[in-house]
Amino acid sequence: MDRRKLLTSAVLGGAAGLVGATALGSLSPEDVFAAEGANAKINPGDPDPNFVEGRITGITDTVLFVTSSDGSLHSIRVTNGTSIWKLNPTTFDEVKVGDGLYARGLRLADGTLAADSLWVNIVNLNAHVDSIGRGSLNLDHHGQRVVAHVENGRSAAVYNNTPAVSDMSMLEAGKHVKVIGAWHPDTNEITISTVYAAV
Incomplete structure (x- = not known):
């Protein structure tokens, strides 16, 4: 492999x-x-x-x-x-x-x-946003559900290749995102470092 x-x-x-x-x-x-x-x-x-x-x-x-x-x-x-x-x-x-x-x-x-x-x-996911919860994103990654947690003061979003910001409010359900973050071992959960999205 x-x-x-x-x-x-x-x-x-x-x-x-x-x-x-x-x-x-x-x-x-x-x-x-x-x-x-x-x-x-x-x-x-x-x-x-x-x-x-x-x-x-x-x-x-x-x-x-x-x-x-x-x-x-x-x-x-x-x-x-x-x-x-x-x-x-x-x-x-x-x-x-x-x-x-x-x-x-x-x-x-x-x-x-x-x-x-x-x-x-460290994880790198290409996924679709299923839904947006309080402090988390529910993602679909090739048919697998992934819960991506937002950590205040650490997680950031990059929209259309602009500088990273802490504001996640422009993320939308149904849209494609790329997420770099940290996996919680033996779970389907991660914590977001940076989420990249087009708006």
Whole structure:
């Protein structure tokens, strides 16, 4: 399975996935999404040795044990210099077993990935708005229901490629949106970072 495709077996029952983390050192999920495929040194179709996607199956000290969507096992070492995003920039103690992640860093001689950046539970959904509730959007993502929560002071909307605003009032039921946010593991729920819509 292509590491940049959706983690279909792990996220929202196959309905969504994690965005490929390719911008070394970038923390913004929007920048990560925009930079997908930007690493020109990797031939198309070849695995990137400095990139891991998957789900965290264990944590010991500062090492994450991750099972990728293709079943391969990885060890990821988190250092004081590792940037971590989980809807917001965060710290290592917020990373939990069961979280999905993308990691970029440098491969050490023992095969461990020393992480420069971790993006935890990041999702990128193209969906239709079924309905708008108080503090949430009910989305249809390829026939799957997704509840997208709005977090005051954090969630933003981008209308027609204008600068992001906190006002979600121009979103309409029945319209197409793209949502970048954070998945709530083992649920059909996410928290919105940014929702993109045409009005």
